[in-house]
Amino acid sequence: MRAPPTVSVVIPTRNRPALVGRAVRTALAQSFADLEVIVVLDGPDEATAAALRSIDDPRLRVTVLETAMGSAGARNAGISEAQAPWVAFLDDDDEWMPDKIEIQVRTAVGSRLRFPIVSCRLLARSGVATFVWPRRTPRPGEHTSEYLFCRSSPFWGEGDLNTNTLLTKRELVVEVPFRTGLRRCIENDWLLRATSIDGTGIEFVETERPLTIWNMDDDRPRLTNTSDWRESLAWIRENRDLVTPRAYAGFLIGDVGIAAARRKQWAALIPLAKEAFVCGRPRWFDVALLGASWTLPVPLQDRLARRNAAALARYGYQDHILSRVLYRPLCRFYARHFLKDEPADSIYRLLCSLQYRWIYRRRPQFIRPQRFSEKIWSRMLHDRNPLLALVNDKARVREYVEQKVGRSYLIPLLWSGDRPEEIPFDDLPPAFIIKATHGCGFNVIVRDQKCLDRERTIRQLREWLGQNYCEDTMIGVEWAYRHIPPSIVIEELLGDTNIVPVDFKFYCFAGRVEFVMMHFDRFGDHVTKAFDRSFEPVEIGFHLPAINGPHPRPPRFDSMVSVAETLARDFDFIRVDLFAVGDAIYFGELTSYPGGVEARFYPENQDVAIGAKWKMEDVCGVTRHCGDVDGHSVAEPATRKRG
DSSP states (O other), rough: OOOSSSSSEEEEEOOOOOHHHHHHHHTTOOOOEEEEEEESSSOOOOHHHHHHHHHHOOEEEEEEOOOOOOOHHHHHHHHOOSSSSSEEEOTTTOOOOTTHHHHHHHHTTOOSSEEEEEEOOOOEOOOOEEEOOOOOOTTOOOOOHHHHHEEEEEEOOOOOOOOGGGGEHHHHHHHOOOOTTOSOOOHHHHHHHHSSSSEEEEEESSSSSEEEEEOOOTTOOOHHSSOOOHHHHHHHHHHHGSSHHHHHHHHHIIIIIHHHHTTGGGGHHHHHHHHHHHOOOOOHHHHHHHHHHHSSSSHHHHHHHHHHHHHHHSSSSSHHHHIIIIHHHHHHHHIIITTTTTTHHHHHHHHHHHEEEHHHSSSSOOOSSSSSSHHHHHHHOOOOOHHHHHHHHHHHTHHHHHHHHHHSSSSSSSEEEOOOGGGOOGGGGEEEEEETSSSSSOEEEESGGGGHHHHHHHHHHHHOOOOOHHHHSSSSSOEEEEOOOEEEEEEOOOOTTTOOEEEEEEEEETTTTEEEEEEESTTSSSSEEETTTTTTTTOOOOOSSSSSSSOOOOOTTHHOOOOOOTTTOOSSSSEEEEETTTTTEEEEEEEEEESGGGGGOHHHHHHHHHHHHHOOOOOOEEEOOOOBBBBBBBOOOOOOOOO
């Protein structure tokens, strides 16, 4: 007889045969194999039952409820069937990373709590962007209700304990089952009741890497998207004894109030505000959020949310309105009019330190940097080597690469120029890529020209050409882009038009490859994997999900290392991006500031370890002068600049 497993995975579902199959497969594919997967069909559902019968794995069990009980009732039914001491939950439309359970079990077994509730970060995928939530973990001693409901941002994702991320003891969920009959707040209801039990607490795994994928398809009908805000109001009133006064006010304003405002239920404003002040203890931010949610037009709120989503997707941290309208313009103004091409002075370093502290939650060392993130910032602030500007220019860098390693490594060029309206679309192949040469992310990938909106593309290119990437974006710190002439290059699209080739990003220190980050499906389910120069896997992450398991050594990996080191010879640090398509190696780009203002590696100790590999000399407080090596401008011996 088979021994009971260590973990039971409970997946409730109804009428989603395709989606639940994907969820089940991610659960069965866990590196921690000592588990069972219990799928609970919430009522008769032959299509889903048939789809599950096609999955041949003895660890899968299917339970069919006679009548629909809702997600809470289905989870409770699955818990009653569970044989393992630990239980994890997965929704039928979501996914897990392969090592999610392994990492959580390790944390759970090492916990000192009687009933640990182990959580992790997740990738929240919407139609707008992909986010990493929660943006912070609970503070020591913080009440669960305040972690969930006391926001410091108008945007979602600050404090989050999604059901898909949870692993806990079966004994706890038997003692505190999910409450049936609720259409909203199901997981928050359970968390508040569960953490009120002595010996119960929230613990996050050590890794900051997301271990769960939450597919937030906004167009898909969900009870939480369609139910009335009055249900949330009734729920918080009923559970007032489980939340602190601050959390009560935060939920009334940040959840109930916003939902009522979006539905223009003006009669609810005064009663909700009164109840928040009488029965709760609102903070100044709650008051500001209340005013903004009821006075700003909903389209404007949605536009701000989309901009914030784009910033989070690109930079990985919260993009506050005050930062956009006050702080960043001030930084850019100072850099443009006072620094120009000089290294940063103490005033600009102080301004930039605010940005660093907001992103990393620690004080930076720009003068004597130790961490990799600090050294990237120090280079942006102080290093004025003209060679950095040359290699960041997507047009001129082609000449540099040709001189160093030869023309055969360049992606074939189809067209170049600075007038988008002159692009000869009719003469171009069906698939290609358009790049603006003077910035980062200024790309248009064309997989099928028949589907290309030419007028829209030309408008977008004109907008990009009108920007100075250094002076007009972020805080004006990425100096290497400042004097690059705006232009356009069009190159062939490598590989199959439906499959993005693997992007090999070689991190080179003093001309030597130390490790490579392989990026898979960059414009889809973007995941990474890190290897050292011998192609042995290493534990390095870069705010993106990592794939587990072995990966075959690329046939021409040694040749790529050689090419990367040749291109990196003139730099104390540079990232060299290459592609391998068949037997050919192609140059992607040279990156002076990988990650830009939010450059960091995970786990946290890697930021220090990788920083130690960068022997940074003559950067901080230094003015560099132009010289010439191999026909290209580089830095001559530097002279010290006071200030």
